[in-house]
Amino acid sequence: MTLAGTLEPCLQSLRNHRVSLVDKLEFHIDSLTDVLITKEIFTRDDLEEIQYEKGPRGKVRKVLDILEGKGEEAARIFISASSCLEESNIKAEDQSLKQTSEYQKVIAKHKAVLKRRSECMLYYNTRHGEKIPFSEHYVNLLIVKGHHSLEIKRHEVLTFGQQRISLQQKATEQRLIKPAQLFSSETGKKPAKKVLVTGVAGIGKTVLVQKILCDFSNHKEHQSFDFIIHMTFRDLNLVNKPVSLRELILRKNGHLAKHLDTITENDTKLLIILDGFDEFKHYRGCDVDIFLTDLDEEGEVVEVLSSLMLGELLPGASVLITSRPMAVGHIPIGSIDCFVVITGFSTVEIHDFFQRFFQDEELATKMFDIVAANELLLTLCYIPAFCHIVCSILKESNGLYPDTPRTMTDIYVQYLLALVKSHTNNRIESLNNVSGMKHQEHLQEILLKLGRLAYQKLMNQETLFYSNNDEIASCVIASTFLDKTSIQEPSCTEDVYSFTHLTIQEFFAALYCAMADVPLSETLGSGNEYSIACLPGNLDLFMRFLSGLLSERNQELLSRNIGFGKQKDKMQSFRLKLISDTQATCENGAYILTQLHCILEQQDVLLMQELRLQRLRINLSDVTLSTMDHNAVKHFLNEIHLTISEVDLTGTNISAESLRDLQPYLLRCEKLWLGENNLDLEAIKVVADILQESDILKELGLGWTDIGDEHLFVLTNAIKAKQILTELWMEGNRITFAGLSPLTVFTPSPLERVVAIWNNVTDDEGERLNSLCPKPCFTVSFTENSMWKDWASWVLQRCEVSSSEKLVTILFKVYDISVRSIESQWAKTFYISLTKLIRTRIEQCMEEDVRRKLEKFETILTS
Ligand SMILES: Nc1ncnc2c1ncn2[C@@H]1O[C@H](COP(=O)(O)OP(=O)(O)OP(=O)(O)O)[C@@H](O)[C@H]1O
Structure with a gap:
C-alpha cells in the first residue's frame, strides 16, 4: 500500500483529496470530461458510465473511480487538466465581472441583427419588396430524433469482426421532437453538442434553421446559448483562399469583431449553424488529415470546417449541420451525437399551410379540398417546398388546375408556366399573334440561357455565383428565379446570385438538357454513351426532372405554352436508355431508386410493358426512404407482376408503418433484407405477418436491427405457421440461447441456416444448439467456411x-x-x-x- 503510494503519487493525491475535489469540480464536470475525452484518457463508454450517475457530485466521484483503473499517467493528466480549469475559471470570473455589461450589450446587439435577418419568410417566389412575416407563416415541421442507420454507423458495429455489441448502445428510439428540444438535455443525459439535421430536398431544413434563429433572437428558445452564428455552405463556397475561422465568422458578423475572443473563449455558450452541407463544393473532401485548433489559424475552408465539425476547433461549441441525405455519408459522422430527420408535413400541417398561405379560411379550405381529392398531389404536399408551389399555382390559376399534375416535375413545369405568365402579363396567350411569336422565341432563349447557367453550375457543384452574365441578371423573368445578394468583400461589395431554391436550379438544369439542341450523350456522358444509373448521387433529383421533362405530357405543355419544339429524338433515346438500364439493374441487383423515380416521372405504362425482365431484384439500400420513394417503388411493382427474387431495404430507416405499406409487395419476394434498421416490436409483427402469409419467402436478413429474444419468439411462431423459410440472418443483435432454441424444431428442414454471430450466444451454446438438430444449422462465429x-x-x-x-x-x-x-x-x-x-x-x-x-x-x- 505504502509502496504503491510512493510509486503512484498522482493517484495517491487523488485519493487523499477526494472530498475537496468533489467540492471543487462539481461545477466543471462537463468541461473536465470533455478534456479527458479529447486527451483520450476517457472513452465514450466511460462517458456513458459517468452520465448515468445522478447529480454533478456523483459524476465527479465516478470520474475519480474510473481514474483508479486508468493508472498513474492518466491521474497526472487529470490533475493538470483540473488545475488549468480552476485557473481559467478564476481568471474568467475576474474578467467576466468587468465584461458582464459589455458582453450583455453584444448579445443584445447580435440578437437584434439575427432578428432583422430572420423575420421574413424566405419564400422563393416572393415578389421583390414583398415581405412575409416568418412567425405568421411558419408551419410546424415534423422532426424525428434518432436515425438508426446513422447511429449504427457512428458506433461502428457495422464493421465486420466486432466481437461484442455493447448492450448499452441500443439505438435511440425514434420520436417526434420540437425545434426547441434539439439541444435540450434529456433526463440524465448531457445535451447534444453536434447535431445533424437531414431531410430530402425542400423538406424545410433551411426554414428550421430560420426558426431557430427567430426563436433565439426573440428570446423565446435556445436561451442556453449566448450567441448563434449562422453560416451557409452556399456562401462558404465562395471562399477560395486560405482563411481562419475568425474571418469566416466576421464575414457576415462584423459587429462581433471586438468581442469574438470572449465569445469563443466561452464556447460552451456558442452555437454554430452550418446550413446545406450537400451544397458545399468540397463536401466529398471532409476527411481531412490537417486539423486547425486555433481561431486565427489559416487553412483551406474545408479544413477549417472539418476541424469545427470534429470538435478540434472550438471543442466546447455546439454545431448544427443540415444536409440532404445523399451527402450525409461524407460528414465526419464520428463527431455527431444527435441525428435528426425532418419528415415534412402531415395532413394537418398541409391544411395549416394552406390557411396561412391564402389567409382566407374559406378560400384555403376550397383549395385544400381540390388537392385532397388528388392523392398524388396530396402526397407531394408533404414536402413543404412542393406544398408552397402547389399553392402558388392554385393562386395564379384561381383554383383551376389546367392539367392535373401527377409528378414532381409536373408541378415544377406548371409553376414555371404560372410565374412566366404572371410576370409577362399574359403576353404569351396568343399563338397567332406575331409579336406573341417573337415574344415566345425570346422567352425560350432566356429560359435556355438560365438553364445552361443552372446546368453548368450544378455540374461544378456551385449554387452561388458571381454574375458575369448581365443579360440574365437584368431580365425580369430570369430574376424571378434568381436571388441576388450583395456581399462585403474586403475592398468592395459584390453581387452574387443563386437560384431561388436548389430544386429550382436542378429543374432548370434539366430543362436545358431536355430542351436545348444538345444531344444527351454530350450533357450526360462522355463520348456517345451515357448512363442513368451511374450518375453521382447529387444528380438524382436533376435526373428525375429530366425524365419528367422528356415525357410526352410535359413536352406537350411546354410546346403549347412556350412554343418549344418537341424533342422527339431525345425522348426516344432517354426512354430506350431507361429501359435498358432498368433491365440490367433488375438483373444484377444494383441500386435502383433513381430509375424507379424516372419511370414514375414518365407515367407511361407502355414503357413498363416493354421491359424484358428475366429476374427482378430491387435494391434500395443505404438511403432513408421518403413517402415519395415508396410511391415510386409501388408504382413500379404495381405494373410488374413478376416474382421478386430479392428486395434489399438495408439501412433505409424503414418503420413499421412503411413496412405495412409495402407488405403486399413483400409477399411477392423470395429474399428480403431488412438489416441495419431499428425494428421495434410493431415492425417485427409486420415481418411475422409476411412470413405467415408468403408462400415464397425463403431468406430473411435482420442483421443489426436491435432485436432480442422477445422479437425472435414472434418470428418463430410465424415461421412455424408457414414452414417455408430456409435462411435467417440475425447478426449483431441481442439474441440469446433461449431465443434461438425453439428454432431447433425447424432445423434443418425447412430452416437450413440460422446466422447469429455477434449476439449473446457463446460458442459452447452454439454447439449445443447444433447438437439438437440432425445436422449443424446454427452459426454463431466465423467457423463455417462454405457459408x-x-x-x-x-x-x-x-x-x-x-x-x-x-x-x-x-x-x-x-x-x-x-x-x-x-x-x-x-x-x-x-x-x-x-x-x-x-x-x-x-x-x-x-x-x-x-x-x-x-x-x-x-x-x-x-x-
Ligand atoms: N415549416 C415551414 N413552414 C412554412 N413553409 C415551409 C416550412 N418549411 C419549408 N417551407 C417552404 O418550403 C420551402 C423549402 O424549404 P427549405 O428551403 O427549408 O428546404 P430545404 O430542406 O433546405 O431544401 P434543400 O435541401 O433543397 O435546400 C421554403 O422556401 C418554404 O416555402
Whole structure:
C-alpha cells in the first residue's frame, strides 16, 4: 500500500483529496470530461458510465473511480487538466465581472441583427419588396430524433469482426421532437453538442434553421446559448483562399469583431449553424488529415470546417449541420451525437399551410379540398417546398388546375408556366399573334440561357455565383428565379446570385438538357454513351426532372405554352436508355431508386410493358426512404407482376408503418433484407405477418436491427405457421440461447441456416444448439467456411455492380482487420478479389475524393 503510494503519487493525491475535489469540480464536470475525452484518457463508454450517475457530485466521484483503473499517467493528466480549469475559471470570473455589461450589450446587439435577418419568410417566389412575416407563416415541421442507420454507423458495429455489441448502445428510439428540444438535455443525459439535421430536398431544413434563429433572437428558445452564428455552405463556397475561422465568422458578423475572443473563449455558450452541407463544393473532401485548433489559424475552408465539425476547433461549441441525405455519408459522422430527420408535413400541417398561405379560411379550405381529392398531389404536399408551389399555382390559376399534375416535375413545369405568365402579363396567350411569336422565341432563349447557367453550375457543384452574365441578371423573368445578394468583400461589395431554391436550379438544369439542341450523350456522358444509373448521387433529383421533362405530357405543355419544339429524338433515346438500364439493374441487383423515380416521372405504362425482365431484384439500400420513394417503388411493382427474387431495404430507416405499406409487395419476394434498421416490436409483427402469409419467402436478413429474444419468439411462431423459410440472418443483435432454441424444431428442414454471430450466444451454446438438430444449422462465429464463401461471393457481386461512390459505402461495412486475420481460404480469396476490383475502379475513377477513399482501402487491404 505504502509502496504503491510512493510509486503512484498522482493517484495517491487523488485519493487523499477526494472530498475537496468533489467540492471543487462539481461545477466543471462537463468541461473536465470533455478534456479527458479529447486527451483520450476517457472513452465514450466511460462517458456513458459517468452520465448515468445522478447529480454533478456523483459524476465527479465516478470520474475519480474510473481514474483508479486508468493508472498513474492518466491521474497526472487529470490533475493538470483540473488545475488549468480552476485557473481559467478564476481568471474568467475576474474578467467576466468587468465584461458582464459589455458582453450583455453584444448579445443584445447580435440578437437584434439575427432578428432583422430572420423575420421574413424566405419564400422563393416572393415578389421583390414583398415581405412575409416568418412567425405568421411558419408551419410546424415534423422532426424525428434518432436515425438508426446513422447511429449504427457512428458506433461502428457495422464493421465486420466486432466481437461484442455493447448492450448499452441500443439505438435511440425514434420520436417526434420540437425545434426547441434539439439541444435540450434529456433526463440524465448531457445535451447534444453536434447535431445533424437531414431531410430530402425542400423538406424545410433551411426554414428550421430560420426558426431557430427567430426563436433565439426573440428570446423565446435556445436561451442556453449566448450567441448563434449562422453560416451557409452556399456562401462558404465562395471562399477560395486560405482563411481562419475568425474571418469566416466576421464575414457576415462584423459587429462581433471586438468581442469574438470572449465569445469563443466561452464556447460552451456558442452555437454554430452550418446550413446545406450537400451544397458545399468540397463536401466529398471532409476527411481531412490537417486539423486547425486555433481561431486565427489559416487553412483551406474545408479544413477549417472539418476541424469545427470534429470538435478540434472550438471543442466546447455546439454545431448544427443540415444536409440532404445523399451527402450525409461524407460528414465526419464520428463527431455527431444527435441525428435528426425532418419528415415534412402531415395532413394537418398541409391544411395549416394552406390557411396561412391564402389567409382566407374559406378560400384555403376550397383549395385544400381540390388537392385532397388528388392523392398524388396530396402526397407531394408533404414536402413543404412542393406544398408552397402547389399553392402558388392554385393562386395564379384561381383554383383551376389546367392539367392535373401527377409528378414532381409536373408541378415544377406548371409553376414555371404560372410565374412566366404572371410576370409577362399574359403576353404569351396568343399563338397567332406575331409579336406573341417573337415574344415566345425570346422567352425560350432566356429560359435556355438560365438553364445552361443552372446546368453548368450544378455540374461544378456551385449554387452561388458571381454574375458575369448581365443579360440574365437584368431580365425580369430570369430574376424571378434568381436571388441576388450583395456581399462585403474586403475592398468592395459584390453581387452574387443563386437560384431561388436548389430544386429550382436542378429543374432548370434539366430543362436545358431536355430542351436545348444538345444531344444527351454530350450533357450526360462522355463520348456517345451515357448512363442513368451511374450518375453521382447529387444528380438524382436533376435526373428525375429530366425524365419528367422528356415525357410526352410535359413536352406537350411546354410546346403549347412556350412554343418549344418537341424533342422527339431525345425522348426516344432517354426512354430506350431507361429501359435498358432498368433491365440490367433488375438483373444484377444494383441500386435502383433513381430509375424507379424516372419511370414514375414518365407515367407511361407502355414503357413498363416493354421491359424484358428475366429476374427482378430491387435494391434500395443505404438511403432513408421518403413517402415519395415508396410511391415510386409501388408504382413500379404495381405494373410488374413478376416474382421478386430479392428486395434489399438495408439501412433505409424503414418503420413499421412503411413496412405495412409495402407488405403486399413483400409477399411477392423470395429474399428480403431488412438489416441495419431499428425494428421495434410493431415492425417485427409486420415481418411475422409476411412470413405467415408468403408462400415464397425463403431468406430473411435482420442483421443489426436491435432485436432480442422477445422479437425472435414472434418470428418463430410465424415461421412455424408457414414452414417455408430456409435462411435467417440475425447478426449483431441481442439474441440469446433461449431465443434461438425453439428454432431447433425447424432445423434443418425447412430452416437450413440460422446466422447469429455477434449476439449473446457463446460458442459452447452454439454447439449445443447444433447438437439438437440432425445436422449443424446454427452459426454463431466465423467457423463455417462454405457459408462465408457464399456470403463473400454475394458481397463481391454487389460491389461489382455498384457505382464507385456506393462501393466506398459497402467497403466501410465489410473491411476489417479481424476478418482479414482469419486464415480461411474464403477470406483470403475474398480480399484478393476485392483488392483487384478496387484497383480497377481506381484506374477508372474520375472523382478525386472517391479515388482517394478507394486508395485508402487498397492500402489497408494490401498492407
Ligand atoms: N415549416 C415551414 N413552414 C412554412 N413553409 C415551409 C416550412 N418549411 C419549408 N417551407 C417552404 O418550403 C420551402 C423549402 O424549404 P427549405 O428551403 O427549408 O428546404 P430545404 O430542406 O433546405 O431544401 P434543400 O435541401 O433543397 O435546400 C421554403 O422556401 C418554404 O416555402
